[in-house]
Amino acid sequence: LARGVTILGPASGDQACGEDGLGRMLEPSEIIEHLQLQLQPELLVGKNIVITAGPTWEAIDPVRGLTNHSSGKMGFALASALHDAGANVKLISGPVHLRPPHGVDCINITSALEMADTVKDNISDCDIFVAVAAVADYRPVTNANQKIKKKAETLTLELVRNPDILAMVAALENAPFTVGFAAETENITEYAAQKLAEKRIDLIAANPVSGDNSAFDSESNELTLFDRNGNSHLSRCSKSLLAQKLTKEIAQRYHETYPAKDT
Template sequence: MSVLHGKTIVLGVCGGIAAYKAAALTSKLTQAGAIVRVIMTKSAVEFVAPLTFQTLSRHHVFVDTFDEKDPSVVSHINLADSADLVLVAPATANMIGKLALGLGDDMLSTTLLATMAPIWVAPAMNVHMYANPAVQHNMQTLLSRGVRFIEPGEGQLACGYVGKGRLAEPEEILAAIELHFKGEPRRLEGQRVLVTAGGTVERIDPVRYITNDSSGKMGYAIAEEAVRMGAKVTLISGPSALSAPEGVQLINVQSALDMREAVLARLDESNLIVKAAAVADYRPSVVSEQKIKKKSDSLTLELVKNPDILQEIGTLKKHQFIIGFAAETERLDEHAMDKLNRKNCDLIVGNDVSQEGAGFSGDTNVVRFYDRNGLVEALPIQSKKDVARRLLELAADRMHTAAGES
């Protein structure tokens, strides 16, 4: 029996030539046993008749918010509540903007606002519209709220342009939905994972310190995903406003020296180490026991170098798989590869923190994965949770391969 049997998929169809692919998708979902409830925008009706979707889904198609077909329920609330997943395909720039702004002025947008089910969006539009900063900003906003995007393909578009913006193929969308309901295998079952996160605090005196902009969000997302994948997870975190993910052993530290001590104490027992923390490179050579008073127009601090925790565990490692992070503002590929080789990492995650959608405080990231042979994979902007999932999938595959060869 298909994993989609009995699952209710609410399919939102927006106005665009790619609406014909939504008809094919409806057919495939229905054949797989899903209950498909279709909502069309008024623009979508200009491209494909509602009767097409009604025939393929064997259910009424909804277009008008005020056309209540069943007096016992409010249709958009009933659809929102019954959905196991809401998919908008094709999604226009207009609907993406509405969802990002929380607007509800038609049947589809009100249903999207009301549902508690996962929302997936499959964009389809002109290449320049897709690249427009406003559209990208709206997508980034939705990513930060947990909306999942199915990336459009590249190729010849209906408007005549060649580029990114073509709706993903129905087979590709169906496969992604099936994987979602199938549940992903616990690829890190039995593994002990050590994750570091956040920035460190290097004291100047009792009320002042040196730190950086790290929020800890990337490391916490990795710890959470590692638990979901079956690992026993220890999270060593610098000061952060985040709550520890469920199932994670949290160890709070302050300084780089504290973090080093905590990491080295758990090195031997760990199978996978992910060094996502932004550890301060330097600390004051002298920490004043009392608050330093203002006595002159300038203050000189002598800083000394902190131990390089990643390089140290790279030197000491035996069986461990080690992942480092390289936050850069220029020459990302060059600096990331240099860091990977110098610090004996198995993988390194590079990101240009000056790039929109990347960096410390946001909920999204734009990263590139490297191994000793160079670039492994470049991810488009997506939630830090999705980045964490892909990183751990890659690590798990390589760890299993190495175990099989040993």
């Protein structure tokens, strides 16, 4: 990996031993698609990209906190694919158990406030911003200095809104091409279209996060892409292959939006 070698697989599913899970070979069609995407011309040479990934952790006390099931795998796979497309990639990641992709500058943070501040510090010369991270919408108003003891039958937590990082970047005077992710349990099309319009971003990648097809902590994913011209679907496949497909879609839309920056 340190030499730029790409390992394809393993995939998740039924195995010869009768078990189900991670360990089977990719389907030949997926291997061919991987190779076709990797052998295409570098689509984002010299572009500066900031991408966020993983969950955030909002502390309640020194032991407990509010978080979610995001593994960071989709964001890390996309950071790697963007780097392979020739971009200079800066990855801002919440707490995950993943090795940073080869050639990608990774900055580790914990909370939503830390992620917002880190994005602000690195966005000035950014051409493309991709918000994959599952950032907590709320955080506790207070963070107890000591572990909260189990005394009462009920415990009330007061929460306050976290900054909307995606909207913050999209509202900048010289905003980069901005891509957001929408993790939804229902009405994916409706909520993604609403998010696209309200935050005035360039592209939304929506994915399901409930039931058997949940993207959280999975080796595979599917995406529905929304922009001002409509929507298109990227079928379920491994996250590494999906990241390559999404990179191609981002590059195409970026060059259509900012043709002058390619001259």
